[in-house]
Every structure is written in C-alpha cells, then in structure tokens.
Amino acid sequence: MPRCINRAGAALLPLLLVVAGCSAGPSQRPAVAYHDGEQQVAPAPQPPKPQPVPPLGAAANDSLNWQDCTDQTRSELGSLPAGMTFSCARLLSTLDAPEAPERGTARNSLIRTGSGKVPLVVVGDVGGEPGTTFAARLATQLPPEIRNTFAIVGMDRRGTGESEPADCVPPQQREQVIGFDPRAAERSQLDQLLESVLKASQECLLKLDERLQAYDTWRTASDLEELRLELGVPRLHAIGRGEAGRLLTTYAERYPTSVGRFVIDGAPDPTRDSMGQAEYQAQAAEQTFDAFAEDCTGRGCPLGPNPRQAVTDLVERTRTAPLPAPGTSVPAGRVIQAVLQGLGDRNGWPALADALAAGTRGDGTRLAELSAPLVSPQGVNPPWFDGDLITSCNDTTLRVPPQRSTEIAQDWVGRFPLFGGAAAQRVVWCGSWPVPQQPLPSPRRADLPPIPVITTAHDPRSLAVGTDHLADELPTGVAMRWQGAGHGAIARSTCVTDAVSRFLVQGVVPTEGMACPE
Template sequence: MPTRPALRRCALVALVALGLTGCVAPKHQASSPTPGVSASATGDPALSRYYDQVLEWTTCGDEQCADATVPLDWSEPGGETITIALRRVPASGGSPVGSLLVNPGGPGRSAVDTVGFFRQVVSRDVLAVYDMVAFDPRGVQHSTPITCVDPPELDALTAWVPDWSTDEGIAEAVARNGELGQACLERTGPLLGHVDTASAARDMDVLRAVLGDEALTFLGFSYGTDLGATYAALFPERVGRLVLDGALDPTLDSGEVAAGQAAGFESALRAYVTDCQAGPQCPLDGDADKGLAQIGQMFDRIRANPLPTGTDRELTVSLAFSGVAAPLYTQSSWPLLTQALTGAIDKGDGSVLLQLADSYYGRQPDGTYSSNQNEAFSSIMCLDDRPSADPADMRADAAEVQAVAPTVGEFFSYGGAGCAAWPVPAVGALESYEAQGAAPIVVIGTTNDPATPYAWAQSLSELLSSAVLLTYEGEGHTAYGRSNQCVKSAVDTYLLTGEAPADGTTC
C-alpha cells in the first residue's frame, strides 16, 4: 500500500495469478440463520430485512456463491440497498463448527477472486471444520462495485509522473485526482460516499448473522486487519476468533502511514540488495549502500528518459517503482527483481519491470484489468482519511520521509494531493479501537514487513484491549501460510480451540 496520488494498493501477494469460475445453477439449500443471532439480536426492527435474510447459494465450480443484501447507507437502513458477494468453500469434514470469513487486504482486493489462494494458505485442519467464506467488501469487484475509468485511462494514471517541485505541479496533481474522483462519482453514484471501512465492518456483522454464527471468526491480511479491528471496536461482544496478520494501525494519520511504509520498503529493499549481492549475477555491485544508490540512480535515469519495453508502452519512473515494490512483498519473488533490475540497469530494457508493475496493478496482457481494485483503493482511502494538501505541509512531510527512506521516499510523498478534490466528504476513523469485552484477538507482525511495518502490529496489539502479539522474525508481507511451522501451529491452535498464543510469542 505505498501511498501517493497515483494509484497504489497493499496487495497480499502481488504476483498471484487470479482466476474465477462463474456461478451457475443449480441452487443449494441455504443454511438458515441460527435463532437469536439475527434481527432479534440487533434490537432494531428496521434491520431485520438484512439480519433475517436467507442466502441462496449457487454452485461456483467446486464452491458455492451467494449475494447478501446490506444498506447502502447504514444511517438509513430503510433506503437503497447494495449487495455483498460471497464465495464459500464448504468444510471438508462435512460438519462445520461455523464460518471463517477471509479478506486479503487492499483495500480493494477481491477475496472472491483469491479464494484459491486462501485454500492454499489456510491449513487443512482448519478447512476441515470451518466453512471458509470469502467476501468482497462494498465497492469491490463482485459486490456492488466502484466504477471510474476505462483501461486506457487507468494506464495513463499508473504511468503518470507528477511534478512535485512547484506549486503548479502540485495543483495539477490535485486537479487530476479530482477528475478521477468525479469520474468515479458519475459512474458509481451515491455508493462512492459509503465505501468507508466502518460501513464495510457493519456489513460483516450481517454476514456473521446470515451465516448462522453467534460470533465472528475472521482471518484478515493487511488492510483486512483494519476491517477486523474496526469490527471488534463496533461489535466487541460478537468477536469470536480474529486473526489480524500484517497489521495496520487505524489511528495513524496518512503522513505517519507514508513515513512508516517508506521506511518499511527501504528496509526490505536493503535486505533484498544484501541477498542479491551475496549471490551470482547480481547487477548491483559493492556493499548494500552502494547497491541502493544504484537503484536510486536507475530511478533518476528513468525519470529523465523512460525505458523501452518492447511494447507501445514506455516504463516511466512511476511504473519502475511499482515494478521494484511488487517483488518485495514476498521473499520468494526476489529473483524476479534481480531479473528486472538486470534488464533495466545493464541493458536499458524496462520490459520485466513493466511486467511486474502490471502484475501489481492487475493489468492483463490484453490491456484490461482483472478487477476494480485500483479504483476501489482510492475511493476507500479517500473516505477513511483526508490528509492536508497544503504544499508547505506536504513538503515538510516529504522531507521527513526522504530522511528515513532516501531511495524510495519520493514515491510515498505528497499523498494529500490524492484526496484533496475528492467529490464526497471523508468519513474518518472511529474514536476508539479498544474493543472492551472482546474475546482474545491474535495480531501478527513480521519484523521486516515492507507494507505494514512491524511497529504497527505492536501498536495495534496495544490498541485492542484483548489482543495478543505474535511475531514472525523474517521478510515479506504477512506471515500465516508462508512463514514457518511456529506461526502456523499458533494460528491453527487458536482457530481450532480458541487458545491464543502467549502475548509476545516470537517465531
């Protein structure tokens, strides 16, 4: 989730290939809501149309699909409605103890499209006893979606290189992002003002009820931890077993987020450079400081002269950074970064960096995009936080970011220009995330996570009154399902028995 006006997102695994099998008949009998956990539990008769609904499941390949109905505006539950898309993997053991909701982050990433990824990440023992249910939050892909621009316009936005050196350049960035917001409003309508995280968390409580669960069991990665923490703050008495991996601190302002992420990606890039230089055929010579300087010099050259890619698209410096950032999400992708840097630095060829950037944004070879994740990201972020767009404030923040991240800091600066002219008002964060009375919540942090720095996991575990912190000492974004047996065993034990690991456990 590198933050700046050009579209960015915090993908769980940036290089996952996505696929979706369409939902077709026949219908399956829906599970009836458990008595006492739906409308009657809310104390509000106006909400009964949502909490008492019965889902109609259809076959989707090896899985089941359904749409749930929720209010467009939670302050007016009797008004317009939208749909939330669900994709369910029935418990392999045949007798589920409940549902495990999953979300891959973003904001804007489709869980429905990544259900295959979750089938690989979540352990077989957990899948045996839970119905795993992927859902797309409001505004995302298969739910009632945010729609903004056509693919060529999105190409132009992702390749665009703003000029932050003058007030005129900043004003142009504000105006251009305002035009994007206006296009979103024209194509999406009133939904654009209601895709905030708090509304999405309220939707999750409807899903809990209509799936028949008295308490929510949830696995959220990256931005999914924000959803989970917000749910816990709104509905502490309905918290079951929540795993929040790759944690965000929802109380940080956008400047603090930018500085934290810039430092995180700088640290991850340093770790990559050190690893690269220890192996054969690394395009970066000298020590880690010199290697980082060479990457910075590459960015400078590309800014002045975009690289050819063997296509009709040039590699701009914005795309080059996206191509560098994508493999840093998971250590297994580092060899791809070496291949990309070798092409760019040694041969003046931007083709591999462009491929990595396209993967980052979900751009397909035919020029279409696999989802609306980029537009949804901007729409959700601009509702949740509205940073200062004053040039003096942004320049001061940029100087601080550059100090902690001299190689990549520029790409995390001037984020206020992204939302300054957004056409709907911000909603903002909650006043408190203590979630007093909630059952134990497991927060996971990776010590050199580039996208969600470890310090955020520490602070989120302190914010949530019942949280315990599980630490993975390693590289990459998130830990469960990709790190080691220690993390896997701790999470599986918690999901299967409710026994949380001891606070401060390190793997």
C-alpha cells in the same frame, strides 16, 4: 437549580472558585447514597472484562445461493491442489450512503472452500488483489486442520473485484497517478499530480454519485455482520491481513457480541493518522528493500553488488525515459509500484530481482506485469487503484493543503529515497475528496475475546512497530512476531501458521510476545 452570579469588581480567586463550583462538567466524585439516614458511597462501576475464547459454534445454516466456481478460480490462480473445489455467491446488504442512510443495496461477491462446517472469513487489503482471490489463494496454503475444520469464505470488499467495482477513474488519470515521478518535490510538479487526482475524483463522483461515500471501512464492517447473519452463525471467525486488520477492529467496535476468533496479520498503526501511516509505510518499504538487497547479493544478485544503487539509477533514468513494454510503458512511478508489489511476497524476490535487472537493460516487460493490476483490468477484476483511492480517502478526515504537500514530499524524498515520494503522493490523493462525517473508531473495547496480532519484521506495507502499537492499543490484543519478510506471516511462517491453527481450531491462545524465527 443553583445559579452563578458574577459580580463586577470581584477578586479573581473567588471568581475562579465560583465558576468551578457552577461548571456543568461531569463530577469526578463517587456517587453518594443514603440508607437509614446514613451516608454511603456507591461502588465505582467496574470496567468490562475480557471475554474467553468463544466456542466455534454450530455448523453454518446459511441462506446464500452457492454455485460451483472451481474452473473460474483455477483460471485466476493458475492451479489448484487435487480435489479442491470452490463455490461462489452474492451477498446483499444495505448500502447506507450518507445521503440515504439505511437505504439502498450493496452487492458483495463471495467465495467458499474447505470441508469444514464452521465459516472462517478471510479479508485482505482493499488496495491489493480482490478478497475472493486472496482468500482462495490463502486457502490453498493453509494446513489441512484449518481446511477440515472451517469453510473458508472470502469477500470482495465494496468497490473492488466483483463487488460492484468502482472502476470510475479514466485510464489516462490512473496511469498518470500510478506512474507519477516518485522524486517530484516542487510545487509546480505536484500541481500536475493534483490535477490528475482532481479529474479522477470528479469522474468518480459523477459516475458513482451517492455510492461514492458508501465505499468505506465503516460500512464494510456492516457487510461482514450481514454475512454472519446470512451464514447463520452466532459469531464471526476471521483472518484479516494488512489494512483489513482495521476492518476487523472496526467490526469489533460496532458488533462486539458477534466477535469470534479473530486473527490480525500485519495491520497499520491505529495511533497515527493517514499521513503518519503513509510515513510508516515508506519507512517499512525502505527497510524491506534492504532485506531484499541483502538476500539478493547473497544469491549472486543479477543487480550487481549494490542492488539499491542499481534500482536508484533505474528510477532516475525512467523519470525522463520510461521503459518500453508490450502495449504500455513503465515510467519511474510504475517501477516503484512494481517493487512494492514484488517485495510483498518473499518467495517472489528472485523474480523481482530478475525483473529489475531486465529493466536496467531497457526491458520493462516484467515490471509492467508486476504493476499491471493497479492500472489495468485482470480478467473479470477491475484495476486495483480505484477501490484503493476511494476507500482510503473515505476512511480519513485528513486533507492536506498543496503547500503542505510540497513540504512533505521534500522531507520524505530525502529521508526515504526510494519510496518516500510515492508515500507522500498518497497523502495528496485525498486533497479534493469529500470529508467523511467521522473518523474510524480506535480499537478500545476491553470486553472482547483474545485477538492475536502478528507483526512481520520486514513487511513493506506495515512497519513492525506500528503493528506492535495495534497489539498494545487493542485491550485484548496478543502480540506475536515473525522475524521474516513479506506482507503477512500466515502461510509463510510455519511457526506462526501452527500457532494460528491452534488458536482457530483448538482455541489455544498464543503466548504473549511469542517470536518466530525467519
């Protein structure tokens, strides 16, 4: 093995040449081979090629113990289409906590509907309604050709719904964090939030112990792979809405040969860290609120000629005088959270306007109802906040010091008047949380099938340009755009839904960059 000798007094240039010649870094030169005494250059390795749209595969041959749960589902959704039935089951997978790798058991709640024989898994945001409820609701809105081709399967993600829910944050801390003043920007104010979050994280650590850090997207991807195996299918076909798009790209990085027909509907920007994503969410919510305000005034808005000013005044008033509501109160933070929930469903905008108008008259009942799932159990389902807190903090390595939190809050409250403070507070949530061992992988694989990525022009949770970045970053991503509003386009836009149906059922890839009108 050659050695490098650094002689005292050597000139700088020769020294640099010697160091460069003896460095241990990888060579950039092509490999050299010899054949019959002649030197030959070996061909450079070829990059992996994109895969074609995979076939649907054989009918499921699953080993899960499905039981009828139609009545329970009807009570959750309120009503069901005639003849539509549901069945439920439990999936057992490996917990794989950092302290006990490849050990322990995770139990995930599942739901299934549809007359088709090929499973189509539907997953949603970890901070939204439980996955089984989301999948059941979406199934009622999907076209018959999808329900007749597929058995639509929903799963409560780790720590949510009935999948061993976290439910570890004391009610007082949960209310304090969700209701916290969205315009707080001083260190002394934010220290109160930090104290509430610290108590919440301590209680979760005591209650969940080693399970705490096992509730994340990386390990949920392994739950999906276990689900595929239990369903008895060669590939997983799936729809992921919102933040669940990150779950599907993580799954694709870990299990590329198991990827079937994937569709991602309104996902966060993979090129930005958690703070950048929170900033984008604030910007997205502001833009969507403007669309809501324009729609409201066009209908004879109960908020008057300037809905933004009316809501701004309501938030300012409730900073010191929360609205009364049956069994609770609605401080400014919950007003903002209620608006965020309402903006996600374009069909519910008239009801959101009525709830806000009632708030301006001193009645917080409807705003309390909109934000209740975040802080209170809904039937068998626990509050959404706990699972969102745990998974989001386990998914990011970013920890922002208190002084930096103050600077962010001051900046975002000024730039995003309604939603900047709430977004900045999400960054604070993880300050005292254990740091995960590694960040989630970026979507980089080029050997995947085509994956449609749908952008919505006015999505309160995913800025359009951020979802476009995912389509760009994903080597096999196919960008689709809807000019409408709400969180997710599938089952809301006929144009998008028809294109998704052709892809899932027939394997027809949407045209790159196709745009659907509002």
